[in-house]
Amino acid sequence: MRHFNLVILMVVILSLVIWGIVSLDTTAKTVKLERAIIDQKILNFNLGSAPATLDPQLNKDLYGGSLINNMFEGLFRRVDHQIVPAIAKNYTLSADQLTYTFYLKPSNWSDGTPVTAHDFEYAWKRAIDPSLVSEYAYQLFFIEGAEDYYRDKTTKENVGINALDDYTLEVKLMAPTPYFIDLLTSFTYMPCKEDVVQDSNDGSWMTQPETAISNGPFKLRNYTTGDQIVLEKNQEYWDAENVHLDLINVYMINDSTTAMTAFESTELDIIDSVPIAEIPKLMTEAAEFYVEPSLATAYYLFNVSVKPLDDIRVRQALSIAVNRRQLVDTVTKAGEIPAVGITPPGLEDAMGDDFHQVAGNYLIDTERAEVERAKALLAEAGFDGGKGFPELEILYNTSETNELLAAAIQEMWQKTLNIKVKLVNQEFAVFQSSKRLKNFQIARGSWFGDFADPLAMLEIFTSNTPINTTGWKNEGFDLLIEKAKTATGQARYELLYKAQEILMTELPIMPLYYYSDVFMVSKKIIGFEKTAMGLWYFGKTDIIKLEN
Structure with a gap:
């Protein structure tokens, strides 16, 4: 019985270590157990301020936008300063440049259910739903009927967004819009799952891991208001095999000196701002310092x-x-x-x-x-x-x-x-x-x-x-x-x-x-992306071991 209890105890302790809840004493057995957490790739990232929301259709700031950009996947996204297909496999454009037809690749939500064209139709029409009062609704006014629906002049059935089947989305525009594909990389155009949103107009569905169903490289593990957000790798992501990070610890330290101290002591891997007084020195001496x-x-x-x-x-x-x-x-x-x-x-x-x-x-x-x-x-x-x-x-x-x-x-x-x-x-x-x-x-x-x-x-x-x-x-x-x-x-x-x-x-x-844009990134962090629009992306980020 004593041996059985010891086994149970060790299983519990191992679980706690992997989930980062407790630390262990430095014994021989402890070293072996700690290796499980050491082998995980964990990014410690200071966002700088608490996001107002993680709801794609309600968000309007870069703080929430950067996290949404990692938790959700639209039809296209920016990678290496280029716009590349994401959930879109390919598309066609009519001769009059008014009708886009997008063909989606097979992909899943973080709960294992398929992402379909219907999810995009629902999310985009949700963004312009007058009851939601999204401040970014205007981004969809290029679409036929979108502004009229937003202003209660028509019904959503008359909006030019239609899922023709599970993997075909048709979008009709008001006029030729050469930057429309560019627009589709923004967070407002991300899909969402109707059965978890359930007409939520306050974004609360994105604060609980059980309802924060997403389709990007990461999903929500923990949300502590104003303190810390933890993202974990989404194993259901269509390109999960090329996602290297296991966890992202997101902090909201708005004092740049405090954040810099944490960066210098290796407690943080990326900080999104630096003390102003340090900038001239950092520009000439710090390889970790970036100006974009x-x-x-x-x-x-x-x-x-x-x-x-x-x-x-x-x-x-x-x-x-x-x-x-x-x-x-x-x-x-x-x-x-x-x-x-x-x-x-x-x-x-x-x-x-x-x-x-x-x-x-x-x-x-x-x-x-x-x-x-x-x-x-x-x-x-x-x-x-x-x-x-x-x-x-x-x-x-x-x-x-x-x-x-x-x-x-x-x-x-x-x-x-x-x-x-x-x-x-x-x-x-x-x-x-x-x-x-x-x-x-x-x-x-x-x-x-x-x-x-x-x-x-x-x-x-x-x-x-x-x-x-x-x-x-x-x-x-x-x-x-x-x-x-x-x-x-x-x-x-x-x-x-x-x-x-x-x-x-x-x-x-x-x-x-x-x-x-000024920020600092540890030398051990590679493959990160910060767009000219100010959004972070860690879907290709990796952590390497540095030589002493």
């Missing part, structure tokens, strides 16, 4: 529905009183480019010209603050010398960069325009809620384009897009964006040039800089 270009812009949002920010002269004064060169040289320090518009460099028009360069600087001097012109504009608005100007509040989500940036702009405005500025920080989920409810005066903003086209950066400021929380509405801007969705050739880009000109004249936003 991004299709992204940092800016401040003005709530134009509150005084005095409803006055265009005030917004212009605040914008040109900021020394953008000083911000990137002394605050962010990672080679960012001072911003004059919402569209970053690297996007070409139909003539092959860089959209950013052709658009121009909209009278913004990127190298210095235009103090005298700013003072004159403020005086025209009735605040000569800053007299009578109410205290402004800058709202930002917790991070070292955001705090230093807000403090620098606070000092610039107080020193040059003689106005008082209060800084308020909130945790990310609360911050997102404050912006959505327009409970702010000035708020930190940033946008990573979801596809490589100026439209990806501009359309979020249309009056009917939930992403636009500035309160700004302009019918001319809206009309130009709508026309650009159906126009072709250089005529299409001319519409987008005009749209950005309106945006940068009325200034519901204040562009600050174009991102350079």
Whole structure:
């Protein structure tokens, strides 16, 4: 009986070690047991902040987006900076470029049931279901009937998304959309399983491992709100034999110094931000340090529905009183480019010209603050010398960069325009809620384009897009964006040039800089991917042993 009990005890202990629940004493038997956990490939990754949701159709941020990108698989995905087929085996496009027919490869959900075209139809129509109120629903408005369904003008049966059989999906577009395949890599277009979602509008189904059924290289093992998320290899993934990682421990440390300390002590393998003061040294000395270009812009949002920010002269004064060169040289320090518009460099028009360069600087001097012109504009608005100007509040989500940036702009405005500025920080989920409810005066903003086209950066400021929380509405801007969705050739880009000109004249936003993405990855980590859209992917990642 004693021998039997010992065997049971050893089985229990081995199970606990494999699941990472307990550690064992250093005995001969312990060393043998610990080898089971050592042989596992475990990535310790700091995401930087807690995601608001892991629901593909409800998510709107990069934190949730990166995890969704690893837990789900769409028709296509980005790998090695290329768009490659994922669940799609192949597709055809009609002569009028309006009808795509996708043929799916056999694949399974993490519960072992087949992924079908019906799952894609359900998920995409769910994204535009008016009862869900998805802030990313607009990404599907290129599809026939999608916007009408979202606005309760038609039924979902009239939307151009139809599963012809289990492995054939037909999609009809409103107009030729050359970047549609690009769009299909985004998290909003991921499939989901209707019987586990069960019309859940709060995303709670993705917080419990038993209901978080996914079809990507990883699935949910554990979800501890605001603390840690654990992903494990999905053995049902169609390409599981080429997935090397067994576990991903995801942390939400938003203090970059704390994260850096953990990285240096090898407790973390990847950190998504670094202490700003360390960047110059890291750029020249650290092989683990990466600086990557991004299709992204940092800016401040003005709530134009509150005084005095409803006055265009005030917004212009605040914008040109900021020394953008000083911000990137002394605050962010990672080679960012001072911003004059919402569209970053690297996007070409139909003539092959860089959209950013052709658009121009909209009278913004990127190298210095235009103090005298700013003072004159403020005086025209009735605040000569800053007299009578109410205290402004800058709202930002917790991070070292955001705090230093807000403090620098606070000092610039107080020193040059003689106005008082209060800084308020909130945790990310609360911050997102404050912006959505327009409970702010000035708020930190940033946008990573979801596809490589100026439209990806501009359309979020249309009056009917939930992403636009500035309160700004302009019918001319809206009309130009709508026309650009159906126009072709250089005529299409001319519409987008005009749209950005309106945006940068009325200034519901204040562009600050174009991102350079900085992060650190241990030398033992290979095959990782971070897209220009800011999403991590670990489906090809491996951990190697380094020579001493």
